[in-house]
Amino acid sequence: MSAVSVEIVSKTFPAAGGAPERALYRDFRLDVADRSFVALLGPSGLGKTTLLNMIAGVDRDFVGRVGFGAGGSPRIGYAFQTPRLLPWRTVLQNVTLPLPAGEGARERALRVLSEMGLADASDVYPERLSLGMQRRVALARAFALEPDLLLMDEPFVSLDEANADRLRDLLTELIARRPTTVLFVTHDSREAFRLADRVVALDGPPVRITDDVAVTLTPEQRRMPSEIERLRAALLGLKRGAVA
């Protein structure tokens, strides 16, 4: 459990292949409350993945700072755009490896795998699984860690709608069971409103926050397309109003 405060004074993409240097972020600020589920909504290619990477600490090439409340450096679970599993390790090993060593690790991994309906797949190598199952394994890896902060980068893209929806339900369920702070990147506003309790709409470059909406839907309402559409319409109307 961890709050996140991001302050990026400047993040540029270096000039490459004739393209000039590009300012991705300039004086950008985002504060995320502890145990909130924040969806970052914006068009593809804007730099949302870069933002997650800066928060995760794998992209340090920027001016600014990322703070994590009181706890110091949090345990981070990251669901990448592709599953990023180790193909030469079994499903169980993939989930166990990030955990601290010990007998408890194996048990915890097995428990999370069976919660996600992957008990039978635990000794299988990932490439023998469908993409949907690989994504579930990647989620299991992130959840088994019991992360303080869960970063998710369009984790359900390139799945068919039925599969993606099942995984969204599973995600909601897992978070209800073990509350944690979630930053969820997506370009799909329906997905954002269905899952998040705060939707931050981004535009740019350089990236700026165009809207910041609290979503106060009940779990039942989130499953109703009409409710989701109402919120989307409100957000899009807001945008149009801003342009006019």
Add this chain to the structure above:
Amino acid sequence: MATLNRIGWSAVSLGAFIAVWWLAAALIDSALLPDPPKVLEALFAAARSGELATNLLATLARVIASFTIAMVLGSALGIMLGLWPAADRLLGPWVVLFLNLPALVIIILAYVWFGLNEWAAIIAVAINKIPNVAVTLREGAVALSRDLAEMAAIYRFGRWKTLRHVILPQLAPFFAAAARSGLALVWKIVLVVELLGRPNGVGFELQTSFQLFDVATILAYALAFGLIVQAIELGVVQPWERAANRWRR
């Protein structure tokens, strides 16, 4: 079952080779191309005198020593070149130079500079092989997945776990390729080194037989050592490769 099948096919393939050889020997009918029984006879004669075992062991020890040195140093160099572009810019041309330097030049220089001794022989062979290993492993290191490296960093694998579970499995096919081509190259060069400056080993024995035009003994030694290398390939390299590739679909 699968192993049996593979050995079966190898036997069929080698049997066909022996048949062609036998036929050619019968057609030419000359002491310069002895048929398989004559070669076997020479093989048994050498075995009875004890020379076969002595020479094979001497050669095998040199092969193992220079192969190990070449794999360790070549891998370290190749991975370094692959990971650090600056090192590649600085040392890459050296690798190309040594890659294209004839084996004979390295062997002669090693003997001239370090004397006709065991270390000179082993180092000469290793130097011949190191650039090949380095070039292969450099490719492997360049192709290392950044995605997986990031994953390992975010999930705090630490150095040892990252090396064992993320990096080495990605390099395994490159190790296998370097080892396979390495074994073939090293044992051929070891024979040359022995022929030029060692008092024992298969290469030395071949030279003696060459001076006597004793083709049967030459073929007997080639056969014996060929069998050993084949056994290493079947018994060590291939099983390891299969174990490393178990996860592939």
